[in-house]
Amino acid sequence: MEKKVRVRFAPSPTGGLHLGGVRTVLYNYLFAKQHGGDFILRIEDTDQTRFVPGAEEYIFETLAWCGLEPDESPKHPGPHAPYRQSERKQQYRQYAEELVQKGYAYYAFDTGEELDAMRQRLRTDENPSPQYDRTVRTQMRNSLNLAAEEVQRLLQENTPHVIRIKMPEGETVSFTDMIRGDIQFDTSVVDDKVLLKADGMPTYHLAVVVDDYLMEITHAFRGEEWLPSAPVHVLLWRYLFGEDKMPQWAHLPLILGPSGKLSKRDGAKYGFPVFAMNWHDPKTGELTEGFRERGFLPEAFVNMLAMLGWNDGTEDEVFSLEELIRRFSIEKVHKGGARFDYEKAKWFNHEWIKRQPVSAYAQQVRSIFAEKGIVISDEGYFTQVLELVKERCTMLADFWEHSYFFFKAPKDIDTSAVKSKWNDDKAAFFKGFAKSIMSVSNWNAASLEALFKQQAEAAGIKPGELQLPMRLMLVGGKFGPPVFDIAALLGKEETGYRINSALEEFERP
């Protein structure tokens, strides 16, 4: 029987989740759901020094906002708990020791100073960063060179040491990447990576392999930056569990900024978010703005991210999460990095604001209004207003400028556009119009417009010349939805009131 698909995302809690990270989650999620499998979230918190409080919680919140809930995680443990590597610490050592027993790894007692000295000594123009590799290891303090008794003694005395993989010489390690196809490496040019650190924590290399095995991961997606260390992982699988049990790999292309790899700096420099949500770094006190706070809908964010490095071959590009699950295919993920374009991201948001019912984001718009001092009391009215203006909003914050005048009469009316053409006939028309609307029984945009035109003609004025003044009276400037739609929503009382009070403004010299 085919094994159920299990994919995992393993972030390190060291900061906010940038675009590339969320996209990796997304592709993981899409692939898992598409195959009826599980999406597992594991936390790679093996480096205590880089751990940032709150970062794990932030990751959960981001995934929840995007709608990418894991099936198993530290929050919702499944059969393979725990999901934090710090809580799994004990199990890594035995695998590292096993590798030493089998001759695939060795103890290294070199101190940091000794490593520095080695790199200093060996550094040349041709070799700017010397590695701890098969040529260097013969000169270092490790169990390959030291006498067995000496190694025993050092171990018994609890001398700080690491366990390094012993990279074989002249072998070719190859594997098939789901996106890139066959990839080969010559083991002679790969160094002896540390597997178990002096503090007993595994490095990423040991941890992914052990955890993926223990958690029965079948497919592993990660960023392209991991490609160079893939041979280490393949070898570890071969030595420990058998390559046939190794998950299938997919190395995702990078997301680039305007110049090179997308960074937090790009966000600040070019004025766009690079994190899904606001990230407040407790260590530096620095705040990095998020897409959510900028006024992006999660649907738009996810949609935009999905299209950054994948395309289903059709010309469609607006997809819901459900549609993405249906259409996604890992083979169609691109090999080359994609440059993030904020303009296109805004376009996606505009599309989603237009096609979502306003109920999907009314709550957020309400808080924007509250910040500006407008408290919404009439839900039905609020909904109708949002529905009327949503097609002209790109960001949620845009709702304010496109609709605030529905909730408060304009204070200052910009009469400059009509002042020169203003005359007593027009004033008389509006006086009459304000009066007659009070008796309109069928209050809607169409009947209002009909009445307006009929009275304009009766007064001998072209209706077109009266529309702009009417707009200014209702909203205060040259903006907003069609005038009669505005009046229809405002109601006859408010419309009449605004016309009358604006008339005084128009009369002023």
Place this chain on the structure above:
RNA sequence: GCCGCGUUCGUCUAAGGGCUAGGACACCACCCUUUCACGGUGGUGAUACGGGUUCGAAUCCCGUACGCGGUACCA
């Protein structure tokens, strides 16, 4: 330096040997609209370079250039 990955309009991309290289964002023009948008129509604009293979190459092969990643007791 070494190793790996990549390269189609400004950007995201389609086309996996065969019609004038298609679409989207952005930009420009026109239409619609007596506000601003939405929308509609059209336009500018690309196969990095050089060699092969082939009747035929964006597509396959080789080389060059450029970009990116890795080269930590970080992930």
